[in-house]
Amino acid sequence: MPLLTVSNLQKRFNLEAGFFASLGRFVYAVNGVSFSIGKNETYGLVGESGCGKTTTARLLVRMYEADEGQILFCAPSAESAEIDVLRLKGKALRQYRKKVKYVFQDPARSLNPRMKVYDILTSGARWSLDKGERKYLKEEAASILEETGLQKADLERRPVEFSGGQRQRISIARGLLMKPDLLICDEVVSALDVSIQGQILNLLQDIRSKREIAFLFIAHDLRVACYFCDRIGVMYRGELMEEAPAAELYKTGYHPYTELLFSSVVGRGAPRPGEEERVNPKSGAGCTFYTRCPYGEKRCRETHPPLIEAAPNHLVRCFRQK
Numbered sequence: 001m002p003l004l005t006v007s008n009l010q011k012r013f014n015l016e017a018g019f020f021a022s023l024g025r026f027v028y029a030v031n032g033v034s035f036s037i038g039k040n041e042t043y044g045l046v047g048e049s050g051c052g053k054t055t056t057a058r059l060l061v062r063m064y065e066a067d068e069g070q071i072l073f074c075a076p077s078a079e080s081a082e083i084d085v086l087r088l089k090g091k092a093l094r095q096y097r098k099k100v101k102y103v104f105q106d107p108a109r110s111l112n113p114r115m116k117v118y119d120i121l122t123s124g125a126r127w128s129l130d131k132g133e134r135k136y137l138k139e140e141a142a143s144i145l146e147e148t149g150l151q152k153a154d155l156e157r158r159p160v161e162f163s164g165g166q167r168q169r170i171s172i173a174r175g176l177l178m179k180p181d182l183l184i185c186d187e188v189v190s191a192l193d194v195s196i197q198g199q200i201l202n203l204l205q206d207i208r209s210k211r212e213i214a215f216l217f218i219a220h221d222l223r224v225a226c227y228f229c230d231r232i233g234v235m236y237r238g239e240l241m242e243e244a245p246a247a248e249l250y251k252t253g254y255h256p257y258t259e260l261l262f263s264s265v266v267g268r269g270a271p272r273p274g275e276e277e278r279v280n281p282k283s284g285a286g287c288t289f290y291t292r293c294p295y296g297e298k299r300c301r302e303t304h305p306p307l308i309e310a311a312p313n314h315l316v317r318c319f320r321q322k
């Protein structure tokens with residue numbers, strides 16, 4: 001059984017506030033997304049800015065509440081049945097959040113500049129542990145920091161004293177402290193220089209080889225994701241357009257959007273879709289990629305393509321077959 005199974009996940013945001021909220025202009029940030037992550041697997045979620053990657057991640061750790069869908073979590077160690085994540089409350093939710101950790105997209109903003117690294121690493125953990133466990137927290141924090149390439153003495157320093165890459169290491173250390181089963185890495189390398197990106201990717205590789213851990217690796221760069229992940233889901237405007245093992249996607253990506261992601265430098269630098277375009281219709285009114293697709297035809301405009309199995313373990317949301 002997979003570690004995490006996501007089915008038909010949906011989250012929409014109202015584009016207006018107050019009185020105008022009743023106008024019902026929504027952006028469907030996550031629109032019927034389904035995927036699973038196996039134990040010790042690295043699953044990549046890739047797509048341009050605004051396609052819904054962070055929203056998906058936040059739904060997984062219940063920072064946002066889903067409008068619809070189901071998330072099942074099956075801890076590798078537990079004998080018990082799977083957990084219905086969207087129904088968790090109180091202590092059970094806190095327990096789950098120890099097992100599924102989210103490394104934020106923006107380390108500059110997610111690390112409190114006034115706190116020492118020790119407090120940053122342990123502030124979440126301290127109140128969820130009992131007294132006996134707390135005694136070892138300092139040792140644990142020091143050892144995690146060393147594992148991520150910093151030093152014990154760095155526990156006493158503050159985020160401003162570190163470079164961007166080092167700050168990202170601190171974020172990763174914070175994510176690892178509770179020995180999670182799944183670490184969600186939201187664009188952990190995107191804001192860094194290419195050489196530093198390589199170092200952080202190497203660090204994640206090391207962590208992966210030493211620990212029993214699964215990753216949800218979120219990126220807008222499909223090449224980086226193909227290098228690092230076992231399987232990849234390509235997202236466009238809230239929907240999964242293609243899913244395949246990374247090596248296969250790299251060799252034979254089917255979807256025109258996947259092609260586009262490989263062939264051009266889209267992502268960070270690309271303009272965000274305009275407000276009108278953001279108000280994506282709920283599925284039903286044709287393919288969401290139609291307006292940008294070089295192969296679009298009449299049925300693409302009229303019918304919403306379902307996600308079909310183009311090859312074993314290879315799903316694609318496109319009428320056109322290669």
Ligand SMILES: Nc1ncnc2c1ncn2[C@@H]1O[C@H](COP(=O)(O)OP(=O)(O)OP(=O)(O)O)[C@@H](O)[C@H]1O
Nearest residue numbers: 013027029048049050051052053054055056220278
């Ligand atoms: N709290 C929010 N309120 C309103 N709209 C939101 C909110 N969070 C996200 N959105 C909208 O939902 C869509 C998906 O955003 P999301 O941040 O999930 O994208 P992303 O793929 O993580 O993008 P990026 O690569 O820029 O991080 C965007 O159109 C965004 O503007």
Ligand SMILES: [Mg+2]
Nearest residue numbers: 053054055105
């Ligand atoms: Mg994001």
